[in-house]
Amino acid sequence: MCQCGGIMKSSEHSIKSVNKANEWAEGLYQQKDLPLHVAQQTCASCGRLGYKVTNSKGELVKRFNL
Ligand SMILES: [Zn+2]
Numbered sequence: 001m002c003q004c005g006g007i008m009k010s011s012e013h014s015i016k017s018v019n020k021a022n023e024w025a026e027g028l029y030q031q032k033d034l035p036l037h038v039a040q041q042t043c044a045s046c047g048r049l050g051y052k053v054t055n056s057k058g059e060l061v062k063r064f065n066l
Contacts, residue, residue, distance in 0.1 A: 006045025013038055025053045025062045036061060 002008055015021045015036040021029060029036060033055035040051040050065035 002043035002046060002048055004043060004046045004048070006043040006048075008041040008050075009044055011040050011042070013040075024051075028053075029055055029061045033057065033059075033061075041066065 015024060015038060016034060018031060018034070021034060021036050024038060025036065035056055037054045037056075038051055039054075040049070042049050048065065051062075052060065052064075052066055053062040055061050
């Protein structure tokens, strides 16, 4: 649940291209570790976004607001 009391909606997707990966985690991953995996949570009430980016080995690359 969000700080505001709203319900968090989860979504997940994979990133295979360098261009897309750079939008999420430029400089934080190695190209050989593609695809990256993004697990995202958005609050349905206030829109607060949080996400975790992991690489193909399941190692955490970036965490934001979670
Ligand atoms: Zn919220």
